[in-house]
Amino acid sequence: MAEATAAVQGIKPEKHSKLYWAFADSRVLIWRSISHIIKNMDQLLSVAFQPIMFMLLFRYVFGGAINTGGTTYVNYLVAGILVQTAAFGSTYTAIGVATDLQRGIIDRFRSLPMLSSTVLIGHTVADLVRNTISSVIMILVALAVGFRPQANVWQWLMILGVMLAFTLALSWLSAILGLFAKSVEAVQWISFVFIFPLTFASTAFVQASSMPGALRIFAENQPVSQVIEAIRALLLDKPLGNYGWKALAWSIGIIVISVPLATILFRKRATH
Amino acid sequence: MNAITAKNIHKSFGSLSVLEGITFEAERGSVLAILGPNGAGKTTLVRILSTLLRADSGTATIEGFDVHDQADEVRHIIGLTGQYAAVDEFLTGRENLRMIGRLYHLSKKDSWRRAEELLEQFDLVKAADRAAKTYSGGMRRRLDLAASLIASPPVVFLDEPTTGLDPRSRLAMWDIIKKLVADGSTILLTTQYLEEADQLADKIIVIDGGKVIAKGTADELKENVGKEQLEFVFTSDKDYKKARETMFEDAVKADAKRRSISIANDGGVRKLKDLLQQMEEAKINVEGLSLHKPTLDDVFLKLTGHAAEDAAQDEEEK
Numbered sequence: 001m002a003e004a005t006a007a008v009q010g011i012k013p014e015k016h017s018k019l020y021w022a023f024a025d026s027r028v029l030i031w032r033s034i035s036h037i038i039k040n041m042d043q044l045l046s047v048a049f050q051p052i053m054f055m056l057l058f059r060y061v062f063g064g065a066i067n068t069g070g071t072t073y074v075n076y077l078v079a080g081i082l083v084q085t086a087a088f089g090s091t092y093t094a095i096g097v098a099t100d101l102q103r104g105i106i107d108r109f110r111s112l113p114m115l116s117s118t119v120l121i122g123h124t125v126a127d128l129v130r131n132t133i134s135s136v137i138m139i140l141v142a143l144a145v146g147f148r149p150q151a152n153v154w155q156w157l158m159i160l161g162v163m164l165a166f167t168l169a170l171s172w173l174s175a176i177l178g179l180f181a182k183s184v185e186a187v188q189w190i191s192f193v194f195i196f197p198l199t200f201a202s203t204a205f206v207q208a209s210s211m212p213g214a215l216r217i218f219a220e221n222q223p224v225s226q227v228i229e230a231i232r233a234l235l236l237d238k239p240l241g242n243y244g245w246k247a248l249a250w251s252i253g254i255i256v257i258s259v260p261l262a263t264i265l266f267r268k269r270a271t272h
Numbered sequence: 273m274n275a276i277t278a279k280n281i282h283k284s285f286g287s288l289s290v291l292e293g294i295t296f297e298a299e300r301g302s303v304l305a306i307l308g309p310n311g312a313g314k315t316t317l318v319r320i321l322s323t324l325l326r327a328d329s330g331t332a333t334i335e336g337f338d339v340h341d342q343a344d345e346v347r348h349i350i351g352l353t354g355q356y357a358a359v360d361e362f363l364t365g366r367e368n369l370r371m372i373g374r375l376y377h378l379s380k381k382d383s384w385r386r387a388e389e390l391l392e393q394f395d396l397v398k399a400a401d402r403a404a405k406t407y408s409g410g411m412r413r414r415l416d417l418a419a420s421l422i423a424s425p426p427v428v429f430l431d432e433p434t435t436g437l438d439p440r441s442r443l444a445m446w447d448i449i450k451k452l453v454a455d456g457s458t459i460l461l462t463t464q465y466l467e468e469a470d471q472l473a474d475k476i477i478v479i480d481g482g483k484v485i486a487k488g489t490a491d492e493l494k495e496n497v498g499k500e501q502l503e504f505v506f507t508s509d510k511d512y513k514k515a516r517e518t519m520f521e522d523a524v525k526a527d528a529k530r531r532s533i534s535i536a537n538d539g540g541v542r543k544l545k546d547l548l549q550q551m552e553e554a555k556i557n558v559e560g561l562s563l564h565k566p567t568l569d570d571v572f573l574k575l576t577g578h579a580a581e582d583a584a585q586d587e588e589e590k
Contacts, residue, residue, distance in 0.1 A: 010349055011386065011423050013377035021377060028374045032360065039403060104358035108419070111322050111352040113344055114375040240293040270324075 013113065025114045026258075029122030033096065037130050043092070047130055051085040051138040057257035058205055059145055064092035066206050071236055074146045080204025081142075082135055083224060086163060087199050089131040090170035091191040096123040097178030098187045106270055116213045117266045123178075124171035131167050150237035159234045162247050166227045177264045199223045223250035275300040275427050275458035276321065281330035283316055290316045291475070292482040293330070298460055298475070303453050306462040307572070313482045314462035315355060320430045322352045334427050348376070351428045355435060359426065361405040361414050362569075364566065365396050366403055368415060369422055370428030378421040381421065390418040394448065409440030416420035428452065430461045434468060446471055466568030482575050493571045501566050502537040502544060505530065507557035515556045519547070524570055534570070536564070 006170040016024070031227075055077065058066075064071035073265055098108045102117060107118040139147070151159065175192065201219050209220040219225055227250070230243035276298040283291040289554060290313045298304040306314050319325035321332055323343040337345040360366050360546060365558070367389055373383025393399045394414040399407060404415060413433065420428060433449065434442040449472055453459060463469055469476045470490045478486040478493070486493060501524060506512040512531040525534040551558055 010425050011347060011376075011378055011382050013423075014379050016377075024377075025375060028371060032363065032371060033365070036362045092275070103361070104354050104356045105360060107319075107324055107354055108352065108358040110324050111347060111350065112372070112375045113347040113377055245320065 004078070007159055012148055022115045022118065025116075026118040026121045028114075029118050030125045031122075033126030034129055036094055036096070037126055038135075038195045044130065044133070047085075047092070048137050050088060051081050051088070051134060052141050054084065055138060055141055056145070059162075062205070067210070070209060071147065072148075074142065075148060076232070076235060078139065078142045078147050078149070079207065079228050079235055080202070082231060083136060083166065083228045084165065084204050085134055085138060086131050086167040086197040087195045087224065089125055089134060090167060090174040091187065091195065092130065093120075093123040093127050093171040093174040094178035094181065094187045094191055095184055096126070097175050098181045098184045101179070101269065110270055112197075116270065117263045118174045120172075120266060124168060124175060127170035127171040127174075128164060128167055131163075135163065136185060147237045151235050152237070155234040155237065158244075159231050162227060162230055162244070162251070165248060165251035169251040172255060172258035172262055176258055176265060179262065179265045198222060213262075221252075226250055233247050259271050273300050273450075273482055275302075275335055276304070276333070276460055276572045278317075278321065278332045281317065281320060281332060282328045283313075283320060283325070291320075291327075292477065294482070295330075296477050296484065296487065298458055300458050301456050302474040303459045303461060303472055304477045304478060305448075305469035306460065307464070307466065307469045307476055307568070308462075308479040309464055309536075309576075312389070314479065315431055315463075317479075318352070318429050318460070318462055322350055322429050323347055324352075345550045346376060348423070349425050349427055351423070351425040352430070353413075353417045353420045353430050353433055355432045357415045359419060360401055360414060364389060364401050364403055365407070365415050366400040369419055372419040373422045379422055386422045386424070388416075389488060390421060394418045408441075410437055410444065413437060413441070413445065417445075426459070427458045427460070428457060432462055432464065434463070434465065441466075467574060471569050478572060478575055485575050486571070490568060492558055494566045495567065496571055496574060499563060500537045501525075501534045501564055501570065502547075503532055503534040503559050503562045503564065505560035505562075507559045511557045513572050514554065515551065518554065519556075524566070524574060531559075536566075 055212040058081075059074050063077065066073055068076040097120065106116065108120060109119055118214050166195075177190060177194075178187055181190060201215060202208075202222060202225040203219060204224070208216050208225070211219055223246075226243055226246040230240060232238070233240045233243060274297040276296075278297070279295050281291050281294040282289075282390055286523065294313075296304070296318060308314050308319060316325065320327045321339060322336065323339050323346050325342055329559060331340075333339065334346045334514055337349075339346050360371070363371065369387035370383050372379070373386055376383075376581075379388070391397050394417070396411065396415060396418065404412060407415065417430070417433065431450065434445050437445060446468070449459065449461070453472075459472075461472060475489055476487065476493060486496070489565055503525075504515065506515055509528075509531060512528065512533070516526055516533060519524070520533050520535055523533045523535050526532070548558070
C-alpha cells in the first residue's frame with residue numbers, strides 16, 4: 001500500500017534567503033502591475049487625458065479671470081495639475097487592491113509560499129510608472145500651449161524627486177483605503193471625497209490669498225499645497241523657501257507611517 | 273500515512289459559529305469529498321487547511337506540517353483552487369501560469385516548462401496568449417486549477433470546483449480531477465453536488481451546521497438508506513395521503529407534489545409483492561412504480577432530516 005500511494009513529490013523550489021524572496025516576489029508583482037498598465041489602455045488613456053483636459057480648461061476657460069501675481073497663468077498652472085494628476089492617479093492603487101481582494105487573487109497569493117504583502121508594492125510602483133507617463137504627456141501639451149519653464153537640469157531632477165516621493169506617499173495611503181473599502185465602487189467615491197477638496201482647496205489653480213479666512217489657512221498649510229509650491233518654485237526658478245523641505249517631510253512622513261500600517265492591515269484584512 | 277489531518281477544528285466569526293469540532297483525516301493519494309449544503313462551513317474549513325485562516329481551536333496538518341506553525345512549509349506543498357476562479361484578468365493564460373510558478377519560487381525554467389505542460393493538459397493552448405478576462409467560465413476554472421498545479425503539489429484543495437459550470441464543463445472538470453488522482457495527488461474536494469462526491473471521492477464526509485454528520489465511502493453511506501429504493505407514484509392526492517399515513521410512515525423520501533413515496537427495499541421481490549397486495553386491499557391506487565439505487569441525495573436528506581421536514585410541510589399545506 002505504501003508504494004501504491006507514493007505521493008506526487010512536487011517540484012522543488014529554488015533555495016534562497018527570505019530577503020532574496022521578498023525582492024523576487026516584489027519584482028514579479030511589480031511586473032504584474034506594470035503589465036496591467038500596458039494591457040489596460042482604456043485606463044491609461046483616461047489617466048493621460050484627464051490632466052490634459054484640466055490643463056486646457058484652466059488655461060483657456062478660467063485662466064483669463066485668475067490673478068497669479070506675476071507669471072503667466074499657464075506657467076502658474078502646470079505645478080498644480082502635475083500634483084493633482086498624481087493625487088487622482090494614486091487612486092488606482094486603492095482600486096487595484098480592492099479588486100484583488102474582491103476577485104480572490106489575494107487568497108491565491110496567500111496560499112503560495114511567497115510574501116503576499118508585496119502585492120501592495122506592485123500596485124504602488126505601478127502608480128509611479130503610470131503617473132510619470134501621464135506627467136510627461138501633460139508637460140508636452142503644456143509646452144504646446146505656452147508653458148515656459150525656467151528650471152535647469154538640477155531643478156528638473158529635484159522636481160522628479162519631489163513628485164516621486166509624493167506620488168509614492170499618496171499611493172500607500174491609497175493602498176490603506178483599498179484595504180478598508182468594502183468594494184471597488186466604494187473606493188471610487190471615497191477617494192473622490194478626499195482628493196477633491198485636497199487638490200481644489202489648494203494653491204493648484206488659484207493663489208490662497210484670494211480665498212476666505214479658514215479656507216485660506218487650510219489651503220496654505222495642507223500638504224498638497226506645499227508640494228505644489230515647491231514644484232512651482234523649481235519650475236519657474238523662484239526661491240524655494242520652506243516649501244522644499246516641507247514637501248519632502250510630508251511625503252516621507254506619510255510613507256513612514258503608511259507602509260507599515262498598510263502591511264499590517266493587509267495581513268488582517270486578508271485573513272478576515 | 274495521512275496527507276491531511278484535522279482534529280477538533282472550531283471556528284466562529286463573531287457570534288456566528290461556523291465550525292464546531294471537525295475531525296477527519298485523508299489518506300495519501302486519496303480523494304476526500306466534503307459534502308454539505310451552502311453555509312455548512314466547507315469553504316471556511318478549506319481556508320483553514322490551506323493556511324488562509326486561523327482556527328479558533330484544534331489542529332490540522334498537511335503531510336505532517338502544522339497549518340499554523342509551519343504555514344510556509346505547507347504552502348510549498350499545497351495547491352488551492354477557490355470557489356471563484358482567482359486568475360489575473362488582464363494577464364494571458366500563459367502569463368498567469370508563469371507568474372504563479374515564480375511565486376511558488378520555482379526556477380524560471382521549471383515555471384516556463386510547467387506552464388506549457390499545463391496549457392496542453394488543460395486544453396488552453398489556443399487561448400494561451402489571450403487575456404484571461406476573455407475566457408469562458410469553464411476555461412477560467414481550468415486556468416485556475418492549472419495555476420494551482422504548477423508546482424505539482426502533492427496535496428490539492430478544490431473548493432467547489434464545478435459550482436456554476438454548465439453540464440459539459442462540469443464533466444470536463446471531472447475528467448481532469450480523475451486524472452489528477454491517477455497521478456497520485458491527495459485531493460480534498462468540497463461540493464454541494466452529491467453526484468460529484470459520488471463520482472470522484474474515495475471517502476465522503478458529510479457536514480451540516482459545522483459538524484460532521486456522517487463519514488464513509490459512497491457505498492457505506494448509501495447503505496444507510498437501504499440497498500435499493502422503491503418509488504411509488506400514486507394516482508391521486510387522496511391515495512398518496514392514505515398510503516403515507518397508513519403504510520409508509522418511515523419513508524426515505526416523500527414528495528406530496530409528485531405524489532411519490534420512496535422506501536428502502538431490502539426484502540427483494542417478495543416484499544414488493546406483499547406491498548402491492550396490501551395496497552390493493554386498502555384500495556390505494558398506484559400509478560407508477562420504479563426501482564432505483566439510492567443516490568447521495570437520499571443519504572443527505574435522511575441524515576439531515578430535511579427531507580422529512582419538507583414532506584411534513586408539504587402535507588400541512590394540503
